[in-house]
Amino acid sequence: MTSSSPTRRAPLLATYAAFVFAFIYLPIVVLILYSFNRDGVGGFPPRHLTLNWYAQLFADAPIWDSVLNSLIVAASSVVLSLGLGLLAALALDRATFPGKALFRRLVLLPLILPGIITGLSLLMFAVFAGVHLSLLTVFLGHGTALISVATTELFAGLQKVDRAQEEASLDLGATPWQTFWRITLPNLKLSLIAAGLLIFTLSMDEIAVTFFLIGRDNTLPLQIWGRLRRGITPEINAVSTLIFAVSVALIVIWYRVRARGLGTQAQELLERP
Amino acid sequence: MYSRAYKSLVSLPPLLWVGIFLLLPYALMFAHSFWAVREGLVVHQWNLHNYKILFSNPLYAGVLFRTMRIAAAVTLCSLLLGYPLAYYLSFHAHARKELLYQLVIVPLWVSYLVRGYAWKTILGSDGILNGFLQYLHLTHEPVVFFLYSPFAVVLMLTHIYTPFAFLPIYAALEHIPRPLVEASHDLGAGSTQTFLRVILPLSMPGLLAGATFAFVLSLGDFLAPLLVGGPSGIMIANVVQTLFGAAFDWPLGATISVFILILTVSLLFLSELLEKRWSFK
Numbered sequence: 001m002t003s004s005s006p007t008r009r010a011p012l013l014a015t016y017a018a019f020v021f022a023f024i025y026l027p028i029v030v031l032i033l034y035s036f037n038r039d040g041v042g043g044f045p046p047r048h049l050t051l052n053w054y055a056q057l058f059a060d061a062p063i064w065d066s067v068l069n070s071l072i073v074a075a076s077s078v079v080l081s082l083g084l085g086l087l088a089a090l091a092l093d094r095a096t097f098p099g100k101a102l103f104r105r106l107v108l109l110p111l112i113l114p115g116i117i118t119g120l121s122l123l124m125f126a127v128f129a130g131v132h133l134s135l136l137t138v139f140l141g142h143g144t145a146l147i148s149v150a151t152t153e154l155f156a157g158l159q160k161v162d163r164a165q166e167e168a169s170l171d172l173g174a175t176p177w178q179t180f181w182r183i184t185l186p187n188l189k190l191s192l193i194a195a196g197l198l199i200f201t202l203s204m205d206e207i208a209v210t211f212f213l214i215g216r217d218n219t220l221p222l223q224i225w226g227r228l229r230r231g232i233t234p235e236i237n238a239v240s241t242l243i244f245a246v247s248v249a250l251i252v253i254w255y256r257v258r259a260r261g262l263g264t265q266a267q268e269l270l271e272r273p
Numbered sequence: 274m275y276s277r278a279y280k281s282l283v284s285l286p287p288l289l290w291v292g293i294f295l296l297l298p299y300a301l302m303f304a305h306s307f308w309a310v311r312e313g314l315v316v317h318q319w320n321l322h323n324y325k326i327l328f329s330n331p332l333y334a335g336v337l338f339r340t341m342r343i344a345a346a347v348t349l350c351s352l353l354l355g356y357p358l359a360y361y362l363s364f365h366a367h368a369r370k371e372l373l374y375q376l377v378i379v380p381l382w383v384s385y386l387v388r389g390y391a392w393k394t395i396l397g398s399d400g401i402l403n404g405f406l407q408y409l410h411l412t413h414e415p416v417v418f419f420l421y422s423p424f425a426v427v428l429m430l431t432h433i434y435t436p437f438a439f440l441p442i443y444a445a446l447e448h449i450p451r452p453l454v455e456a457s458h459d460l461g462a463g464s465t466q467t468f469l470r471v472i473l474p475l476s477m478p479g480l481l482a483g484a485t486f487a488f489v490l491s492l493g494d495f496l497a498p499l500l501v502g503g504p505s506g507i508m509i510a511n512v513v514q515t516l517f518g519a520a521f522d523w524p525l526g527a528t529i530s531v532f533i534l535i536l537t538v539s540l541l542f543l544s545e546l547l548e549k550r551w552s553f554k
Contacts, residue, residue: 027391044404114493
């Protein structure tokens with residue numbers, strides 16, 4: 001880790017990197033700034049800072065209904081896709097069955113295909129099955145599409161798990177069931193939390209699949225989408241700023257969890273005789 | 274080591290679920306592409322009519338070419354922004370590397386819709402960019418072509434996919450053994466030569482993965498054109514969306530979807546193949 005070769009200063013490259021960062025962050029900064037602007041989302045410079053848009057937002061019942069809907073869909077999607085993703089990861093890691101390669105590709109398909117294709121396929125399936133569109137169809141869509149994320153994360157986690165621990169557990173007389181709960185699952189704790197957070201955030205933000213599966217009750221992104229068509233007010237900036245704050249909070253929590261996990265792992269290593 | 278019962282217990286539920294809720298819907302999409310519409314109803318009459326329309330109607334070819342052009346522009350811009358950034362982080366950021374890396378990741382957690390909306394408020398005719406230009410007395414009338422143009426779509430998608438392009442490039446650059454770079458310098462190569470003959474070829478798989486991400490993700494986007502594209506920024510997925518909505522021609526919509534699906538999967542397959550060929554070791 002000594003001097004990695006081209007250590008000479010590169011002012012031009014540094015300036016360019018700063019420019020790219022500015023490009024990436026410009027819309028986010030603008031968004032937050034104008035959520036406090038009394039005169040709406042246009043114009044420059046922003047004048048007369050106010051919290052009115054936030055006050056309006058907190059009194060806006062449809063928005064909070066949609067937030068609740070999104071939370072319900074996201075939380076249940078986490079449960080469904082983590083459960084099935086865990087089994088799928090175990091199956092891919094440990095079982096052999098006909099069509100395994102096809103299964104792996106199929107599970108990952110929603111991750112690489114444009115959302116509109118997965119969304120429309122599920123819409124046709126709902127019509128075919130005679131199911132009315134509602135939050136339930138949105139949940140089934142999210143939960144199913146996000147099995148891909150859970151499987152990827154948990155399969156990577158399983159690859160790092162020490163198989164010898166499970167063998168020892170089985171040799172010492174524990175049942176496969178006990179081994180699963182006491183060895184396999186605790187070893188996957190970090191991957192489960194990581195996948196859960198990722199699925200939750202992706203579901204809260206999902207719009208391409210939701211677009212085609214939504215019934216009468218809106219999720220938050222669909223609610224915002226509907227308002228964008230009717231004209232825009234800084235109230236949308238305010239709700240976006242809050243979503244941003246919550247996302248950043250989730251990332252910080254995730255790093256804390258991971259740091260603690262790494263800490264205990266390092267400690268265990270040190271305490272080994 | 275694992276019993277038969279264990280193996281079937283973990284395999285069966287996801288197999289069944291994925292079979293019913295993914296394989297069946299995708300299969301239904303394929304089936305629809307061979308069906309027809311009569312008097313506002315989808316009839317299960319197997320035919321190739323939809324594929325004939327897709328390949329003979331110049332309207333669809335036109336939108337498809339525009340979509341490809343937009344996706345290619347987004348890919349090029351994302352690489353032009355993402356590669357130098359990844360190179361800077363990997364070779365020049367030193368102690369700040371971890372922090373800067375996190376700064377690239379954070380926007381990935383910010384809602385797609387929210388970022389698109391932000392661009393809309395910036396580019397609009399009474400938007401922030403126009404306000405800024407008038408504030409500086411550079412323009413006196415609002416400039417209208419910022420928003421509702423293919424340019425706006427490329428800008429918004431570039432903003433969203435630059436971090437996606439950055440990630441695999443950065444990973445590839447981090448994996449380059451530093452002694453190789455040092456050896457190149459020791460043997461008398463300059464910075465440019467080292468970059469062109471050592472670093473760039475070794476980072477090719479990452480570059481390719483980043484390009485594939487940006488291109489494939491842009492190809493199927495239908496929200497950016499609706500948000501900031503306007504009529505001149507319509508892409509192929511918008512045509513699909515209209516066929517499933519107001520135009521009510523599910524079979525033709527399914528046909529175009531199948532076409533996008535096949536295009537996406539072949540591009541990913543091709544990229545995987547090239548990546549394997551270009552990886553060292």
